Amino acid sequence: MRPPPSSLLHLILLLFLAAVPNALSKSTLESCASSTACPALLSYTLYADLKLAELAALFAADPLAILAANAIDFAAPDPADRVLPAGLPLHVPVPCACSDGIRKATSVRYVARAGDTLDSVAGSVYGGLTTADWIRDSNGMPEGAALDAGTTLFVPLHCACFGGADAGVPAVYLTYVVAEGDTVPAIARRFRTTGNDLMSVNDMATADVATGDIIVVPLPACASSFPAYTSDAGLSVANGTYAITANRCVQCSCGPGNLDLFCVPAPLADSTCSSMQCSNSSMMLGNFTLQMTSAGCSVTSCSYGGYVNGTILTTLTTSLKPQCPGPHQFPPLMPPPTTSFFETYLGPSPTPMPSEGGIGPQMAGMAPTSSPPASSGRPASADRRVGDVLALVALCLVANLLW
Numbered sequence: 001m002r003p004p005p006s007s008l009l010h011l012i013l014l015l016f017l018a019a020v021p022n023a024l025s026k027s028t029l030e031s032c033a034s035s036t037a038c039p040a041l042l043s044y045t046l047y048a049d050l051k052l053a054e055l056a057a058l059f060a061a062d063p064l065a066i067l068a069a070n071a072i073d074f075a076a077p078d079p080a081d082r083v084l085p086a087g088l089p090l091h092v093p094v095p096c097a098c099s100d101g102i103r104k105a106t107s108v109r110y111v112a113r114a115g116d117t118l119d120s121v122a123g124s125v126y127g128g129l130t131t132a133d134w135i136r137d138s139n140g141m142p143e144g145a146a147l148d149a150g151t152t153l154f155v156p157l158h159c160a161c162f163g164g165a166d167a168g169v170p171a172v173y174l175t176y177v178v179a180e181g182d183t184v185p186a187i188a189r190r191f192r193t194t195g196n197d198l199m200s201v202n203d204m205a206t207a208d209v210a211t212g213d214i215i216v217v218p219l220p221a222c223a224s225s226f227p228a229y230t231s232d233a234g235l236s237v238a239n240g241t242y243a244i245t246a247n248r249c250v251q252c253s254c255g256p257g258n259l260d261l262f263c264v265p266a267p268l269a270d271s272t273c274s275s276m277q278c279s280n281s282s283m284m285l286g287n288f289t290l291q292m293t294s295a296g297c298s299v300t301s302c303s304y305g306g307y308v309n310g311t312i313l314t315t316l317t318t319s320l321k322p323q324c325p326g327p328h329q330f331p332p333l334m335p336p337p338t339t340s341f342f343e344t345y346l347g348p349s350p351t352p353m354p355s356e357g358g359i360g361p362q363m364a365g366m367a368p369t370s371s372p373p374a375s376s377g378r379p380a381s382a383d384r385r386v387g388d389v390l391a392l393v394a395l396c397l398v399a400n401l402l403w
Contacts, residue, residue: 027214028202030160032098038161039236040096040105041069041174041219046088046340047124053080058125059092059157060107064268068242068251069093073333075267087340091174091238096159105157114149121153128177128212129157158214164236166201166218170259172238178213191217222254222261230306230313237261240331246307249273250285255331262286262328263304278302278316285314290324297324 056063067074069091094105110121118132138154160173184207188195195207202215224235237243237254244251244266252263264286265276276285281302288301299321305313
């Protein structure tokens with residue numbers, strides 16, 4: 001029995017509405033020309049219970065670096081074997097490279113398991129931080145090819161740098177996949193920024209976002225001024241968090257009082273680490289002395305200058321302050337989470353100011369390494385999906401006329 005036309009049209013409408021939101025997903029892409037990678041963060045929610053080591057392997061990241069980027073205690077014993085719960089939101093640090101003229105994280109490899117598809121790897125395993133088409137094209141796979149268990153895939157992920165600054169303030173850019181129910185004002189509140197800033201950074205004409213859209217969020221940061229020949233040149237740490245560098249020998253933190261990088265020996269530093277003593281001084285990395293003078297407070301400090309071929313560089317500096325600074329305050333560290341009811345700590349966004357203690361390198365923005373943001377737009381695969389939907393609608397209408 002032929003269904004009434006209204007029922008058929010209703011079915012067509014449901015199919016169209018179900019397919020179009022994914023087809024119209026937008027991504028903020030940063031065009032680039034420089035071969036220099038820069039620090040970036042990915043917003044990721046665990047799809048299953050994972051050991052920290054497993055999570056690190058998914059993103060080719062250092063387990064301690066993940067903890068430090070989320071202000072989670074990285075001195076806790078056996079961190080790599082600690083199980084993190086499904087649904088836990090984390091920030092994952094990655095080097096953001098330039099590939100095919102677009103900023104991407106290019107160091108990730110994934111070994112397919114039984115039942116995996118390109119869609120499930122992109123959407124479930126990597127939380128929408130990439131697309132099936134990106135993975136397919138990056139691995140030279142033909143359209144419709146099956147994914148065999150054991151296949152090693154190169155998985156490019158969205159990331160952005162935009163010169164390491166936002167409105168003249170040092171920044172680390174966080175790639176964020178819009179979740180169901182998200183709005184621009186809500187996202188802005190979560191990351192302590194403004195809706196106008198988000199719209200400007202993502203080149204959005206309106207404050208409309210949809211589930212699956214990929215946007216970037218600038219987080220205030222402490223930027224280093226290490227020489228270009230150091231292995232950690234360009235190090236930038238998001239406000240309220242930490243970074244582990246110098247082969248796990250040095251920890252650098254940002255905030256909470258200002259945006260000056262402050263580095264000290266890491267908790268896991270041992271005898272394999274090179275000397276952290278400033279030359280011509282008995283002071284160690286992170287130490288400072290105060291002396292009152294008629295002109296103010298003279299502050300002498302031993303600060304970190306980068307890592308070169310196994311050697312930790314230190315710099316002894318003296319500066320004059322109107323008042324003597326108090327003890328340095330570190331961003332609070334949280335114990336490793338055992339529940340998904342956890343929110344990564346983000347410190348307030350302080351106005352950039354000279355260091356009150358003079359104990360870290362002066363704040364300096366990273367040199368621009370890319371062109372302005374590319375307009376947010378749907379990828380080519382989206383056009384194919386829209387075409388498929390329209391073809392389905394046309395077929396149903398023809399069938400209805402012939403029935």
